[in-house]
Amino acid sequence: MKFKEKINTWIFDLDNTLYSADSGIFQQVHQLMGEFISKNLNMDMSDAKKLQSKYYKQHGTTLRGLMDNHGIDPDHFLDEVHRLDYSIVGSNKTLNEELHKLEGRKIIYTNANKKHVIDVLDRIDLSNFFDEIFDIKMANYIPKPELKPYEQIINLFNIEPKSSAMFDDIAKNLVPAKKVNFTSVWIDAGYENFSDDIKASKEYLDFSTRDLSLFLKDVNEGKI
Numbered sequence: 001m002k003f004k005e006k007i008n009t010w011i012f013d014l015d016n017t018l019y020s021a022d023s024g025i026f027q028q029v030h031q032l033m034g035e036f037i038s039k040n041l042n043m044d045m046s047d048a049k050k051l052q053s054k055y056y057k058q059h060g061t062t063l064r065g066l067m068d069n070h071g072i073d074p075d076h077f078l079d080e081v082h083r084l085d086y087s088i089v090g091s092n093k094t095l096n097e098e099l100h101k102l103e104g105r106k107i108i109y110t111n112a113n114k115k116h117v118i119d120v121l122d123r124i125d126l127s128n129f130f131d132e133i134f135d136i137k138m139a140n141y142i143p144k145p146e147l148k149p150y151e152q153i154i155n156l157f158n159i160e161p162k163s164s165a166m167f168d169d170i171a172k173n174l175v176p177a178k179k180v181n182f183t184s185v186w187i188d189a190g191y192e193n194f195s196d197d198i199k200a201s202k203e204y205l206d207f208s209t210r211d212l213s214l215f216l217k218d219v220n221e222g223k224i
C-alpha cells in the first residue's frame with residue numbers, strides 16, 4: 001500500500017528533522033548545556049563537556065542524567081539551555097509546501113520543551129500547523145528512546161500505530177517507534193558520531209532519507 005494511503009498520523013521530531021542540522025541551534029544548545037553543568041556542578045568546561053556527553057549516551061538525554069544523579073530541576077535546566085539566538089533558523093519553503101499537502105493529524109514529538117518548539121515553529125513558519133505537541137515535560141521527563149513515552153503518546157492522542165509514521169534524525173529513537181508499530185523514517189543528517197547507534201538501529205528503520213522535503217514529495221506524488 002502507498003505511504004499516503006496507509007498513513008493518517010504524522011509524528012515529527014523537531015530539531016534537525018524539521019530544520020537543518022547545520023543551522024547552529026544544536027551547537028548553541030550543546031554549549032549552553034556545558035555551561036549549565038559547569039556552573040551548577042562546579043566543574044571546569046572540559047569536565048562538564050565530558051559529563052554532558054556521558055549522560056547523553058547513558059540516559060538518552062543529558063537532562064535525565066542530571067536529574068537522576070544530581071537532582072537537577074528539569075524546568076530550570078530547560079529554561080537555561082534554550083536561551084538561544086533563534087534568528088539563525090529560517091523556513092524551508094519546499095518542505096513547508098510538502099508538509100501542507102499531507103492529509104491527517106500532524107504531531108511534534110520532541111525531547112526539548114514546549115517553549116523551544118513554539119520559538120522554532122515561529123521561525124520556520126509552521127506556527128499553528130501542528131495539531132499536537134508532545135514535549136519532554138508531558139513525557140514526565142522520560143526521553144526518547146525509552147519506550148514508555150511512545151506508549152503514552154499513543155494513549156494521549158488516541159493514535160492508531162499502524163496508520164502512523166514517525167520521522168526522526170536520531171536512528172535509535174526509531175527503534176521504539178517501530179516496536180509500537182509506527183512506520184519509521186530516519187532523516188540521515190550525516191552525523192558520524194552516532195554510527196554505532198545507527199548500525200544497532202538499522203533493522204528498525206523502514207525508510208531513510210537525506211532530505212525530508214524530497215521524501216515527502218515522493219510520498220505526496222504517490223511514488224512511495
Ligand SMILES: [Mg+2]
Pocket residue numbers: 013014015016017168169170
Ligand atoms: Mg532531532
